[in-house]
Amino acid sequence: MTNTEWTATDIPDQSGRTAVITGANTGLGFETAAALAQRGAHVVLAVRNLDKGKDAADRIAARAPGAAVTLQRLDLSSLDSVRTAAAELRATHERIDLLINNAGVMWTPKSTTADGFELQLGTNHLGHFALTGLLLDHILPVPGSRIVTVSSGAHRFGASIHFDDLQSERRYSRTGAYGQSKLANLLFAYELQRRLAGKSTTLSVAAHPGGSNTELARNTSPLVQTLFDRLLVPLMTQDAAHGALPSLRAATDPQVTGGQYYGPDGIGEMRGHPKVVKSNAKSHDQAVQRRLWTVSEELTGVVYPV
Structure with a gap:
C-alpha cells in the first residue's frame, strides 16, 4: 500500500473502542x-436533532447489522x-477512545449562538x-x-483570528467568519497536541475533507448554489464517503502522529485519497494558538487540565 491508496478498507479493527462523532446524522459525520461501526466500534452519534439521529442510526444498522450505535443530543x-x-x-x-469534532456550519447569515457568540465561531470552534x-x-x-x-x-x-x-x-462576512472558525480549529488542534505531548498517549490530529458534496453549503444563495451544483460539484468535489477518509485515517491509522493534518492528495486538495498535508503559516503561530486558547477558556468557562 502506498501513501496515496488509503481507503476505508484499511481501517484497523475497532472492536472494543468507543467513538463519539459530532454532527453524525448526515454528510461527513x-x-x-x-x-x-462497520469495523466494530461503538459509535455515539452526537447530534442536534434526535429524530434525524435515529434515522442515521437505522441507516448505519442496515449497513452494519449488529453495530453498536447510540445517540447523544448535542x-x-x-x-x-x-x-x-x-x-x-x-x-x-x-472511556472514550475517539472524539471526532466534525460538526459545523458554513456561510451562515449573521447570527449568534445562545451564548452570544458569532454562530460559525461559536459552533465550529468554541462548542x-x-x-x-x-x-x-x-x-x-x-x-x-x-x-x-x-x-x-x-x-x-x-482568514485571521480577529481578536479585536x-x-x-x-x-461581518459569511466567508470570512467561516474561514476564521476553520483556522481556529487548526490552532486548537495544534495547541492541544503541544499540551498533551509527553503527558499522555492521546493524540490531537486535524483533517479536512477537500471539496465534498454535502449539506454544509445549504446556506448559500440560490444563484451560488446553482453554480456550485452545475460547475463545481462535477469538477472539484467528491461524495461524503470519500470526504470522510481524511478524518478516518487521522482517527485510525497506526502510523499517525500527533499534530498532523490530513487531507485529499488531489489537485488543490479538493479530492483524492487522504495523506498528510500542510496548513498555512498562520495556523502554526504559537503565540496566536496560546492567545486563542486563553480566550476560548475565558469565553466558555472550560479550563483544561493540561
Whole structure:
C-alpha cells in the first residue's frame, strides 16, 4: 500500500473502542460513523436533532447489522447543551477512545449562538473546544485515544483570528467568519497536541475533507448554489464517503502522529485519497494558538487540565 491508496478498507479493527462523532446524522459525520461501526466500534452519534439521529442510526444498522450505535443530543451552539451532553456521555461511557469534532456550519447569515457568540465561531470552534475539555478526563487515560478536529481548506483564504472583533460585531462576512472558525480549529488542534505531548498517549490530529458534496453549503444563495451544483460539484468535489477518509485515517491509522493534518492528495486538495498535508503559516503561530486558547477558556468557562 502506498501513501496515496488509503481507503476505508484499511481501517484497523475497532472492536472494543468507543467513538463519539459530532454532527453524525448526515454528510461527513454520518459516513465517518458508519465506517467505524462497520469495523466494530461503538459509535455515539452526537447530534442536534434526535429524530434525524435515529434515522442515521437505522441507516448505519442496515449497513452494519449488529453495530453498536447510540445517540447523544448535542447542540454545539449552546454551552448549556454542551455541558449537559458531556455530563451524560461521562455518565454512560467509562472511556472514550475517539472524539471526532466534525460538526459545523458554513456561510451562515449573521447570527449568534445562545451564548452570544458569532454562530460559525461559536459552533465550529468554541462548542468543540468546550466539549473536548469536558470529556478530556475520559479520553486521556485510554491508550491510543485520539481527538480529531475537522478543519477546511478555507482556513487559507485570508482568514485571521480577529481578536479585536472576534464575534464579528463591527463587520461581518459569511466567508470570512467561516474561514476564521476553520483556522481556529487548526490552532486548537495544534495547541492541544503541544499540551498533551509527553503527558499522555492521546493524540490531537486535524483533517479536512477537500471539496465534498454535502449539506454544509445549504446556506448559500440560490444563484451560488446553482453554480456550485452545475460547475463545481462535477469538477472539484467528491461524495461524503470519500470526504470522510481524511478524518478516518487521522482517527485510525497506526502510523499517525500527533499534530498532523490530513487531507485529499488531489489537485488543490479538493479530492483524492487522504495523506498528510500542510496548513498555512498562520495556523502554526504559537503565540496566536496560546492567545486563542486563553480566550476560548475565558469565553466558555472550560479550563483544561493540561
